[in-house]
Amino acid sequence: MFVRQLGDTLMEIADALSATPGRSLLTMAGVFWGTLILLLMLGFAEALEQAAYRTIGQSVTNSVFVWGGRTRLGYAGLRPGRWVRYDLDDVPALERIPGVRHLSPRAHLGGYGHGLRVSHGTESGAFAITGEAPNFRHVQTVEWDAGRFLNQLDMAQKRKVAVIGRQVYRQLWPNGGNPIGQTIAILGIPFKVVGLFHIGSGDDEGDREERNIRVPLSTYLATFRQGNVVSAWAFVVEDGFTSETVEDDVKRVLAARHDVHPDDTVALGSFNAEREFGRVRDLFTGMRGLTWLVGLATLLSGAIGVSNVLLIMVRERTAEIGLRRAIGATPQMIVAMIGLEAMVMTGLAGMAGIVAGTGVLEVAAFIIGPDNSAMGQPYVHWSAAVGTALLLGFAGLVAGYLPAQRAVAIEPAGALRSE
Numbered sequence: 213m214f215v216r217q218l219g220d221t222l223m224e225i226a227d228a229l230s231a232t233p234g235r236s237l238l239t240m241a242g243v244f245w246g247t248l249i250l251l252l253m254l255g256f257a258e259a260l261e262q263a264a265y266r267t268i269g270q271s272v273t274n275s276v277f278v279w280g281g282r283t284r285l286g287y288a289g290l291r292p293g294r295w296v297r298y299d300l301d302d303v304p305a306l307e308r309i310p311g312v313r314h315l316s317p318r319a320h321l322g323g324y325g326h327g328l329r330v331s332h333g334t335e336s337g338a339f340a341i342t343g344e345a346p347n348f349r350h351v352q353t354v355e356w357d358a359g360r361f362l363n364q365l366d367m368a369q370k371r372k373v374a375v376i377g378r379q380v381y382r383q384l385w386p387n388g389g390n391p392i393g394q395t396i397a398i399l400g401i402p403f404k405v406v407g408l409f410h411i412g413s414g415d416d417e418g419d420r421e422e423r424n425i426r427v428p429l430s431t432y433l434a435t436f437r438q439g440n441v442v443s444a445w446a447f448v449v450e451d452g453f454t455s456e457t458v459e460d461d462v463k464r465v466l467a468a469r470h471d472v473h474p475d476d477t478v479a480l481g482s483f484n485a486e487r488e489f490g491r492v493r494d495l496f497t498g499m500r501g502l503t504w505l506v507g508l509a510t511l512l513s514g515a516i517g518v519s520n521v522l523l524i525m526v527r528e529r530t531a532e533i534g535l536r537r538a539i540g541a542t543p544q545m546i547v548a549m550i551g552l553e554a555m556v557m558t559g560l561a562g563m564a565g566i567v568a569g570t571g572v573l574e575v576a577a578f579i580i581g582p583d584n585s586a587m588g589q590p591y592v593h594w595s596a597a598v599g600t601a602l603l604l605g606f607a608g609l610v611a612g613y614l615p616a617q618r619a620v621a622i623e624p625a626g627a628l629r630s631e
Contacts, residue, residue, distance in 0.1 A: 240561035242514030247565025250507030255590035262588025279444035287473035311453030343432025359407035375407035377422030522615035554612030562604035
């Protein structure tokens with residue numbers, strides 16, 4: 213019985229909409245457009261978030277990097293403008309700081325675009341050379357194509373071994389092949405390749421890292437005659453400690469050991485991965501909230517259009533509604549009829565918008581591809597689809613409320629007399 217009544221009601225709705233197809237389609241277009249725009253905004257926001265997380269994702273989320281800069285303030289009889297240089301004598305003091313884990317001193321020669329000359333056979337290039345401690349594998353996440361990272365035995369024996377990035381490999385091995393166990397010459401000094409890595413982010417920062425050649429810190433200092441001077445520090449923050457507190461403690465100890473003014477924020481640079489992750493997370497949380505707000509406003513504007521059309525339809529069907537009331541239709545039945553019409557109009561338009569939006573995002577994801585460094589692949593999360601369906605239901609209720617109230621207010625006798 214219920215199924216038959218529902219079928220009859222849907223047939224009546226179809227007849228009512230088909231009576232003025234142009235008006236019905238134009239009205240539903242507002243809901244369709246609102247749904248389409250909402251899904252596209254959500255999908256491309258996800259793509260941008262993927263790209264942002266890939267950019268900073270090469271660092272462990274609770275890692276911190278601290279490096280020396282040029283002093284801005286004079287202190288302890290020293291003039292401003294000097295470079296802050298660290299050394300291995302700082303290690304014991306830093307290791308005693310609560311919360312510091314996997315401390316890794318770092319040193320480097322050369323940089324992006326102006327590195328040291330490195331050759332393999334007849335091929336050569338200019339790359340940055342970094343001296344790393346084995347602990348650095350806990351600080352930065354890389355993907356291994358072959359081989360291994362540097363270990364404690366490499367450090368203890370000052371082995372001339374090297375770990376190379378993918379960009380180094382492509383330039384020195386243009387014809388491919390396995391680099392592990394082969395020799396490269398850094399400023400004419402032979403090093404054996406023991407590892408090949410790449411950065412998963414695939415962006416400019418990842419490319420710069422992949423143009424690095426990493427050698428044991430002890431080997432670096434002895435081979436290139438750097439004494440015990442290091443360029444920077446990297447470490448992971450212990451669980452139970454806040455990264456910003458530990459970062460401040462490390463900077464305070466380094467400032468005291470190297471005669472840096474406590475208020476000189478320029479002399480000690482740093483990168484806190486946890487703080488950057490938090491900023492990105494907060495940014496995209498706000499972006500998602502704004503997207504839903506704009507989507508809700510757009511859907512409500514479409515719902516208002518549906519409501520206006522239903523008001524016209526109620527006025528045109530005054531006699532019909534009066535007759536229904538005269539033969540026993542209750543106010544609840546009239547409200548259900550008008551409400552169902554609103555839900556059908558918003559539902560059909562919304563489903564069409566969901567299908568179109570999903571199709572556009574699939575095409576965009578195919579065009580962008582999985583390895584695009586500037587943007588991830590847009591997609592619609594299941595929670596976004598559920599949220600959109602709930603918004604469509606809400607829009608349908610809003611669209612049907614006023615017309616339903618107007619229909620219930622029609623007096624049967626007056627409606628029949630007007631006819």
